[in-house]
Amino acid sequence: MRIHSVELREVALPLVTPFRTSVGSQDDRNALLVKVTTTDGGVGWGECVAEDDPYYFPEYLSGEREVIQRWLAPTLAAVTDLRAAQVPGLLRPVRAHTMAKSAIEMAVLDAELRVLGVSLAQHLGAVNSSVPVGVSVGITDTLDALVEAVAGYLEEGYGRVKLKIEPGWDLEPVRLVRESFGDDLALQVDANTAYGPSDIPHLRRLDEFGLVLIEQPFAPDDLDSHRRLAARLDTPVCLDESIRSARDAATALRMEACSIINIKPGRVGGYLESRRIHDLCTSTGVPVWCGGMLETGLGRAANLALAALPGFTLPGDISATARYYARDITAPFVLDNGRLRVPDGPGIGIEPDPASLEAATTSVEVLTY
Ligand code: OSB
Ligand code: MG
Incomplete structure (x- = not known):
């Protein structure tokens, strides 16, 4: 063509x-x-x-x-x-x-x-027709507002919650959400690079909350601090901003700067590079999950196809349309028992x-x- x-x-x-x-x-x-x-x-x-x-x-x-x-x-x-x-x-x-x-x-x-x-899911090698998904919860003005937001998402059926953190908004909100919703809640945090290497002792205190992972505490190009943190923390370290290609993923894993990778197709240059990162990680038993960028229904459809690959063993930031938009540009994606259906029509299927x-x-x- x-x-x-x-x-x-x-x-x-x-x-x-x-x-x-x-x-x-x-x-x-x-x-x-x-x-x-x-x-x-x-x-x-x-x-x-x-x-x-x-x-x-x-x-x-x-x-x-x-x-x-x-x-x-x-x-x-x-x-x-x-x-x-x-x-x-x-x-x-x-x-x-x-x-x-x-x-x-x-x-x-x-x-x-x-x-x-052919559907994108089929083309990429998807093995699941629906996937469990999580929700990324932003920083709120008050702790009460955070608990209320998380309670609402759990009521809707989300089985995994990610809290955004930053210095001054970390131990307290995480403790509160853990205490309010119990030890069974799959809970993780994302710092979007807000910390520095001198915060390592502070970040170690997150270990007591049984988090699934901590995402990108340090600067994108500071793999060394992530390596040092990973060596001192029981909580797995996950990278987002640092990984811009399959080569970056291989380097970070070899350095032991992380043990989990967030794959966002936009950040790594596409769905084909995303699949390469998936293949690299699955071949060595490293879990991956699909990140989100508040996509419209088009990007959401394609991300669901990717998240249906076998190595995506952790729920992604691919929430239902209603978590983001009152009116999207496509038909809405609706949560069903904490899961979203993977589109199976030709191409991205929507x-x-x-x-x-x-x-x-x-x-x-x-x-x-
Ligand atoms: O760091 O994962 C991130 C949204 C925009 C930019 C960066 C991030 C995010 C999210 C939202 O966490 C994920 C979503 O689309 O639900
Ligand atoms: Mg992130």
């Missing part, structure tokens, strides 16, 4: 509740959608998970949009017999910009698989609802080749 056009569409979706982490707070999700049409009649959707500002990750939405427009789309459109499997290699000359690469790779994969009538997509759209640009 050959790419005939690439549509770059920005959408704005208000969050049902503000999402606060150690790096900032957000009330809305502005997402960049990439729609690829091909000369063989294929249509595919991709989602760029970059945020407005470079606080969680160096990449940011308007920058990723420019990278797609100026370099990635023209590079792929110049190939007359394009196959999705070639996309990572074709885009390798462009440094970094994994979020832009992931978005356009997802769109090409979706277009190719829709024409073939399409935007035209009226919802139109209502959320803030800009559209079509590049034709």
Whole structure:
């Protein structure tokens, strides 16, 4: 197939509740959608998970949009017999910009698989038709508000809870949630790089709460502090921001900087690189789970396909639509006994609802080749 056009569409979706982490707070999700049409009649959707500002990750939405427009789309459109499997290699000359690469790779994969009538789940090697999912709970103004939020999610059926932490919001909220909901609750924490190596003695105190893991306490490039923490902690250390490729994953594991990896396709450059990280980890018994970036239904569908692979043995940050949006651009994903169904239609298995997509759209640009 050959790419005939690439549509770059920005959408704005208000969050049902503000999402606060150690790096900032957000009330809305502005997402960049990439729609690829091909000369063989294929249509595919991709989602760029970059945020407005470079606080969680160096990449940011308007920058990723420019990278797609100026370099990635023209590079792929110049190939007359394009196959999705070639996309990572074709885009390798462009440094970094994994979020832009992931978005356009997802769109090409979706277009190719829709024409073939194969689901993304099947293509990636999924073994489950539904997956247990967790919920990521932001920092709240008060401890009461946190307990109320967690209670609500548990009532809805979530079986795993992740609390965002930062200095001043760690031992107390974790102790309170553990005491309020019992030892059986699968509980984990995510610091989004808020600590430094001098906090290692403090972080050791988290061991008493029986956490599933602690995610990314230190800076993305500080593997050494993660290694030192992992050696002193019973709680497994998990990396998010530090892992931008399968090579990063191999290095971190060899260094013993972590024993669990959060895989986010946007952060590592796509679903194909995500599968490589999965394969590397499963071959050595390292658990992985699928992270989330407050995706729209499009990214959520693709993440569910990935999370259905056999090595995803921990519940992901792939919550039901209602946890994020009152009205998404696709049909909602609904929690069923703590699980979400993995789409099984061709490609990512879901399409935007035209009226919802139109209502959320803030800009559209079509590049034709
Ligand atoms: O660190 O996992 C993170 C959202 C945006 C940026 C970074 C992170 C998150 C989440 C939310 O934790 C996960 C979700 O989509 O539910
Ligand atoms: Mg994280």
